[in-house]
Amino acid sequence: MKKIGTIENGRVLRFSLHMRIQHIVLMVSLIALAVTGFALKYNDSVLGRFLLTIEGGMTFRGMIHRFFAVILVLDIIYHLWYTVFTDEGHRELMLLKPSRKDVTEFFAVMRYTLTGRGSKPEFDKYTYREKIQYWGVVVGVSIMVITGFLLWFETASMTVMPKWIFDITGIVHGAEGIILFIILFLWHAYNVHIGGKQFFNTSFISGWEDLDYLKKERPLEYKRYTGGGEGV
Amino acid sequence: MQLNSNKSKRGRVMTKSLLYKSSIQWFGVSTAFVILSFCTPLYASSKCVECHVKGKNGPDVRLIDLKFLKNSVHRALECIDCHEGAGVEPHTSEKALPVNCGRCHVKYNEEYKKSIHGQAQAKGIKDAPSCSDCHGTHGIRAASDPLSSVNRENITQLCLKCHIDSDITAQYNLPGINFFKSYQESAHYKIKGTTLQPAAVCSDCHGSHTILPADDPFSFVNRKNIPSDCGKCHSIEKKRYSMSIHWKAFEKGIKDAPVCTDCHGEHTILDVQNPNSQINPVKIPYTCARCHESLKLSEAYRIPPKRLSTYFNTYHGIAIRFGDTTVANCASCHGYHEILPASDPRSPINPANLVKTCSRCHPGANENFAKGRVHVDVSPKGEKGVFAVRVFYIIFISVLCAGFLFHVIADILRQRRESREGRRS
Structure with a gap:
């Protein structure tokens, strides 16, 4: 299995196979859970009734929802094992640790974005945006799993x-x-697919990212992969 | 004399001899009847036959077809028994035609006179049915005869003859035609009894000779008489319903309290399995809600309001709206015929019975399971804590959305600015 930071043909591996599997399983299960969940939550609306119809009615909708809940829980167990017991996962988790730097980065970005003055801060692999979404999902999914099992x-x-x-x-x-x-x-x-490099960034499937893009958007990460030097 | 002397003796002997005497009488009467039936019938030997059957006196005389009389229950009677006026000279049709059935059928005649049909006849309304309109004339048969117009097999068609006539219903302000037609879709018509006849026909509920409109307090189908009317067949249901708060309230004079027809429908009564039935599990919440979601009634009788909306907020309520009949509907917890308030120790929602009630669907339910409010009204007046959580999330989600949108829009504007500057440089 190729390691994170492997450089080939001007591209770098940002996401290992472990991460990509976790991500895709999470993505599929969360979409399925959202679609079946909103069918129940918005049963009064046209959307809810439409979703209920395509999901085969109330009983089957519940079965789909619980099936993907189990998939999600398995994915969470995988993720816990990955972050706790593998070096790679542990490193990635530490990169996601919230720090004071995120606050200063956020204000710097806001200043640059709104007024045009100053410059963009030098980002590492995970900026405050990624940290918000990761920890948001961690908290959200934890609450969903607990409340979900209570309701189940x-x-x-x-x-x-x-x-x-x-x-x-x-x-x-x-x-x-x-x-x-x-x-x-x-x-x-x-952040990933519309405001980023291109519409529908396929990096989450392949794991690879262009070095040029990384140099511009994530200079600190770029330096880590290339050993601080220029042009590898 | 023998009889008199027996009177002084023990009662058992007396009864025996009386029975003996009446048996002889009955034997005599029935033998006479049988002989009369098999011998040349009286109608044929009658003087009337000469003119009215054989047409001896020319075409002005009204002819009678003996075929009908032969099968009639009245075949042993003389023409003059019914056409009393025919024996009086001059022999005119004005005198001969009128028939007074009440001469023999005293009881039915009295009943009929009190009925709406009889009252209308007395007022001179010719469209109102007289005896012969329902029972026929010369061909009159016993109601038990399948060929009789008033036999259970045929009575629906007989009543409908007038009651689905749009001219008649409009002229006399009778209920709409579809109201009557809908009976033919009902379980009472479609479910056949052992005799392959409808389970209940018009006369079973409305009465026959005594028929009266529903607003008449003596009518079988007046709301106060409905439970005993339905109870003629549905005796267990009636007994259970009589225990209910609904009937107790009705007896106290609360006319808004439901009787059988208010929940089950009238002519449209359908089997509980039928998805169109008002008492089908899927429809029950709407049926109960007619009163229990009504602000007017809940205020007037101090019964808890919003029973439907608070039920529809629950998973039970959502699932049932999409046809899941395994979830609890109103009747699952509250019962149906013997509905009682929670304060009554017999009620399934009495605190002492709740564990048993809940565990019918939730095996393993305990004391704690049954605690707490079921019809949760999430509002500042109802469950404040739950309402506060909902408000918190509405605010939290709104702020989150606004923050994200702000960030996204600012980012889009930055990119546009950068690309403009990039082009310039």
């Missing part, structure tokens, strides 16, 4: 929880679903 095994959970917590659980599960949807579609999808 409703008899068991209601034998121990007060009813009002159960009512709140339902609201939280629905609202967190929307938050995750916003993070992934309004934030992540724009």
Whole structure:
């Protein structure tokens, strides 16, 4: 398996196979969960009724939702193993650690973006944008998994929880679903596929990225891969 | 004399001898009847036959077809028994034609006079049915005879003759035609009994001779009489319904309280399995909601409001709207015929019975499971905590959206500026 930072033909491997598998499984399961979840949440609307119809009705919709919930949980277990027990995963996680640098970077970007003065900060692999989406998804998915299992095994959970917590659980599960949807579609999808290098950046499938682009957008990461020198 | 002397003896003997005497009478009567039936019938030997069957006195005389009389229950009677006026001279049709069935059928005649049909006849409304309009004339048969117009097999068609006539229904302000036609779609018409006849026909519910409009307090189908009317066949259901808060309220004079027809429909009564039935699991919430979602009724009778909207907020309510019948509907928790308030110890939603009620679908439900409010009204007046969580998320999601959109739009503007500057340099 090729390591992150491998350089071939002017391109660099940014995402290892582990990461790409995790990402695709996460992507597929979250889309399926969103589509089946919104069918239930927006059952009053045309969209909800349409989704319910194509999902084969209320009962089958629930079965699809729970199937992908299991897939998601397996993916989370994979991710936990990856970040805790592999060197590569651990390094990547440490790169995602929030720091004071993110705050200063954010204000620098805002200043440059809004006023045109100053310059873009020198980014590493994960900027505040990636950290917002990663930790947003971590928090969101954790809440979704907990509330989801409480709702799935409703008899068991209601034998121990007060009813009002159960009512709140339902609201939280629905609202967190929307938050995750916003993070992934309004934030992540724009940053990667629309506001980035090109429409639909295929790097998440191949793992490779052009060195030239990386040099411009992620100078610190570029330097790490090329050993600080220029033009490899 | 023998009988008199027996009277002083023990009652058992007396009864025995009375029975003996009446048996002889019955034997005599029935033998006479059988002999009369098999012998040359009286109608044929009658004087009337000469003119009215054989047409001896020319074409001005009205002819009678003996074929009908032969099969009639009245075949043992003389013409003059019914056409009393025919024996009086001069022998005119004005005198001969009118027939007074009440001379023999005293009880039915009295009942008929009190009925809406009888009242209308008395007022001179010729469209209102008289005896012969329903029972026929010379060919009159017993109601048990399948060829009788008033046999259960045929009575629907008989009543519909007038009641789906648009001229008649319009002229006398009768209920609409479709109201009657819809009976033929109902379970009462479609489900056949052992005799392959409809389970319930018009007269079963409305009565026959005693028929009265529903707004008449003596009518079988007046709302206050409906439970006993339906109870004639559905006795268990009636018994259970009589225990319910609905009937208790109705008896107290609350006319808005539902009787059988308010939930089940009238002519359109359908089997519970039928998806169009008002009591089908999928339709029940809407049926109950007619009263229990009504602000007017909930305020007037101090019953809890918003029962439907708070149910539709739950998973039970959402799933049932999309045809999932495994989830709980109103009746699953509240019961149906014997609906009682939660305060009643017999009610399935009484706190003491809740665990049992919930565990019918949720095996393993315990005390804690059954605690808490089920019809959750998420509003500042209802469940404040749940409402606060919802408001928090609305604000949080709005701020998040605004922040992301701001960042995205600013980024798009930056890129445009950069590309402009890039072109310039």
